[in-house]
Amino acid sequence: MKKIIFIAIIALLFVFWSCGIVPKKLPNTLSIKLTKHVEFPITTMNFSIPKLIDPLLDKLNETGFYISKEKPITLTYATSIEFSPGKMIDEISQNITKSLSDVATSLSFSFSIDNIAALNTQQEIQLPTIQDSSDNFNLTSINIGDITLFSTSIYVDPAYPNATVEISFSTDKFSSINIYESILSINKTSSEVDPSKVELEIIINGTKYTNNDIISNLTVRNGDKITLVATYTGTNSGNVNINTKLLSVKINKGTGLNIENVNINPSLSPIIIDDQNSWMLKLSGTLDTSFSFDATNLNIDKEIVVKSGSTIVAQGNPLTFDNTKIIDAKTPLNIDATLTLYGNNVDIDLTQPISYNVIPNIAIESIYNYPVNLEQYISLPSEILESEIGTGTLYIEFLGLSSVDATGLITDGTSTHNITSINNSLAIDLSNICLPATFNLNYISGNVDNNVINIKTSLSDDFEIRKAKISNSLLTSAYKEISYEIPQQLKDYLNTVDATILIQFDYNATNVSDLMLKIQSNFFENKDIYISNSGTTTISNTTQTIDFSTLNNISITVDATGNPIITNIKKNESYGIDISVSIPKFELDNFSIKNQEIEVLPETTLLDFSTNKELELIKNLESDISMPIEFKATDTTIDATVSLLVSGNLVKLQLGEGVDIGPILSNLIKNASPITISASLTTDNGILNQNSVFGFDAIMNLQLSGTPLVDTPILEENFDISDLRDLVDILDTATLTFNQWKNTTGLTAKLKILNKEITIGESTPVISFTHEDFVNLLEPSTISILLPKDEYIQINKNGIIDISPYIIIDLTVATKVSFEGRE
Structure with missing residues (x-):
């Protein structure tokens, strides 16, 4: 600061001298005043109509409201309540149908030979492969x-x-x-x-x-x-x-060195074909070897012999396997090598290991008694307890192996059939074998066409299961005790009703015998239904007029009995039991009703203004709300009254009357109360027919327009300009203005900062602050956009308010310089 003042003094003196005004002496004091204009952004405020109303619309959508109009936004809630005695009894029909269908489902199953997966299977055998190998040996000299x-x-x-x-x-x-x-x-x-x-x-x-x-x-x-x-x-x-x-x-x-025919006999690592199992095989192909000495100009002649035990199985140049020799896979193949070294001007270092590679190009040509050790349990579906095969053959095919011989069997614990050759194929006769059974494939022999051998089993076309016994557990699972208690509400409302009810059972049980469904009921006829082949049967109610003063429940017991079996099961066909239940006739008429009040609409909350912040905007609006309700009936002359309870406000309507409960709803919204509604129906004694219906319709229209009851904030932003605190002492003036000012919402809104308010219109406003206002702004402050009280608004679907306020301050620095005592 002192530097600035000094420069100013020099500048003034220069002016004096340049104008020819040269004082005879310095003044006693000199006053200096400096001003500075500074601008600081405060915040950015961006508000859109969707941002305001989307949470509100989401909340209203959850309760069943939908947008019926966009200018202004109008939300509609529509409901229709119908009541008839027939619908009360529909529940009985639905429960009976479901329970009996559960019985049918538990007893139904499908069975085919394809379900016995182990009879048609495929397994894979991977024969050993002889891999390249690398190693080294030490040669002392x-x-x-x-x-x-x-x-x-x-x-x-x-x-x-x-x-x-x-x-x-x-x-x-x-x-x-x-x-x-x-x-x-x-x-x-x-x-x-x-x-x-x-x-x-x-x-x-x-x-x-x-x-x-x-x-x-x-x-x-x-x-x-x-x-x-x-x-x-x-x-x-x-x-x-x-x-x-x-x-x-x-x-x-x-x-x-000049080396002439120096022979060495290194020991090479043996070839291991199978270190676990002993089986025989023939090999064909060649074996290549290479040796690497730390030497130059060295020539090597090789003589390699491969032995299984003492038997030579490969020799010559190239080293070729004798495919007539049968060897044991568990016996290592020893590689005997004689290397002849020679050469002129040879440099050699034998202190380093000599490395070598064994590169086989060997194939397994034949196998003998190769251990497969395949054991497969042939199980049955859970619905089948046991079965007996009448005729048929299990063919065993080996892909990748020819001229095959094999040992194996199938056994059910009583009968055992071995693998034999049938029509130049390997097969097992399955006649009289009972399932479940166990299939074993022990050893195979043959000429190898592929190192991967696929074992595939299939059934002959004449395969047939003579009989299959259905599991007792299936019958047990079908047992069902159905008991439907007559609702007390129904007994209180109805004296009697005429009923004609028919339950239909459709079944398909091809080749099934000795199966019966036993039906017993206090309401329907008792009946034994024999399930065999395809058919349809029905049971009907024995009680034509239901007296609700004596009938407390409807009970039905379903039991599946017998020793059912399926016979003559052939390939490519499905067998089993398929049962379906339906109620083709459920006719009710002549409902004798009591003089009684019955609930037709349980208490339901439409909107809760006491807890939902999203509904705050609606709560603060003075607007017209309508919800007309009309009570009507069809095919009845009985006097009836509907009683509506709207958040504790009782409204009663006679047949044909209507009322608008909009004023009640408006009052509830103003008081931030939950809006609940329930309804009950009171009827006189009389007879209703099957088409008689009581009901009422209600439509609620809620417009997002009206007059705010209080200043309603729609956007608030906090800001902090405490960094400007050091400028308080030199502040001259402070003004708030806006770099961005845009309002396309159609709303009349106002902006509030401290105790100052301005209307958000189209022109950019300016707000002046006193020195005291500025000091107050230095504390954390809030700038708000409000919907003003008592001014009508109409909320449309789109529009934004985008403003960017900033503060302009003018600073003044004043000082005096004394020249007393200076010449």
Whole structure:
């Protein structure tokens, strides 16, 4: 701030001087005033009619209201209540029909040979496959034969008992080798002196060796210097011939080697076909191998033999399996390898493992007694207790296997039939086998066409189940005791009614015998219904006039009895029991009614203004609501009265009368009360026929228009401008205006901030704030959009209010600068 004031002073002095006004001396004080115009956005307020009314419409839709008009929005609720004695008794018909249908459903079932799934099945066998394999082996050394170190002659003299000769080693077999193991051979001969009097040793790379020493881990290079040391203890002088060799040289490293036919016999991992089961097979195909040495310029000849036990099953080049040899799958196939190594200028390092690959192209050509171990329980549907097969054959087909032989059987615990060859097919005779039974397939043999063998079973066309016994549990499940209590409301309202009721049973039970439905009732006739083949039977009521003073309930007992069986069940046909129940005739007439009041509409809540916030807008509107109700009747001359109870307000109507309960509803809405409605019917004694109906219609129209009883908020936004608190002391004026101002709702609304209100019209307003107003705005504040009290509104379907208020403030900074005591 001080910097600003100083700059201002300099500027003023410049003006004085530039105008030729140069004071003779400085003034005692100088007053300075600075002003600044600043604008701050407050918030953004966006309001749409759908946002206001959608929660309200959703809530009203839940209670049955629908939009019948959009300008203004009008909601309609329509209901129609009808009452007739016949409808009261319809419940009896529905309960009887449902209960008897449950009986029919529990006794109905369908059965065919296809239901015995295990008789038509498919299984899959995956034969073993021989996979590629990789491994490695260690080779400590190879034998490159004998190596001559040197051959020479030395002169020995007793006068000079010690002699030393340095010899340069030279060979065409290698550049260098690392000796894994070898024996030093020093041979000495002489015709002039006694060779035994000559002691010899050699020094190779600083190490001394004598005859028959074992040499190991010694590196020898072509051109190395070898020192021969001789010690003579004889008495004569003469020449001694010396020949020095390394015998049976085994090396683990070498360079520049010339290798000739070095044989090794590594041990390779065996091939495992089946380590669990013993069965026989033939193999065909070839086996390829590859070996990888840490070497260059090395050639390898291979001789591979595959054995099962001591039997050779594959040999030759290429290595080919003998498909006439039968081997055991559980016996490992051992791979015997003889590798011949050769080459010139070979570099080799045997300290590293030698890796190899075995790549089989092998197929299983035949199998013998392959263990299938398939056991399949052939069960029956739960509705069938047991069955006996009359004729038929179970064919067993093997896809992927030819020239098949197999062992297996089917047994029911009493009879057992084995797999046999029938008409060049494998099959089992099923005659006289009882189901349930167990099918076993133990072993199979044959020529393999595919490594995946599918076993498929099928039935011969003449397959027939001689008889199948229906389960007792099915009969037990059909037992039903039906008891329908006559409602007390019905007994209170009716004296008697004439009734003609017919219950019809339709059934289809092909080839079923010895099944009976036993019907007993206190209202309908007792009857035994024999179920066999197809048919229809009915039972009727024995009581033609129902006296409700003595009839308390209608009871029906249904029991299924007998020892039912199904006979001659053939392929591709369905059998079983199919029962359906219907009531083709249910005629009621001549209802003798009492002088009685009966509830026809239980208390129902239409709208609850006491708890639903969504209904707040309707509650605050002074509007016209109508709900006309008319009481009417058909085919009756009996006097009747309907009593409506609308949230505690009783309205009574005689036949043909009507009333509008809209004013009652308006009052309930104003008081934020729940709107409930119930109805009861009071009739005199008399007779009604089957077409007699009492009823009333009601339509409620609710318009979203009217005059708000209070200022009703439709949108509120909180804002906080406390960050401007530091500007209070330099505030000159504050004004609220709007960057965005849009109102397309058609509503007369107003905006309220602090205690200031403005109407939201088309032009953009401006609100001025006092210094005190501004201080109050620094506290968290609210800006609201309201529907004003006592001004008529009409809510349409669309429209928005979009405003963006911001505050404009003018700041003034005033100060004085003193120049007293300055010249």
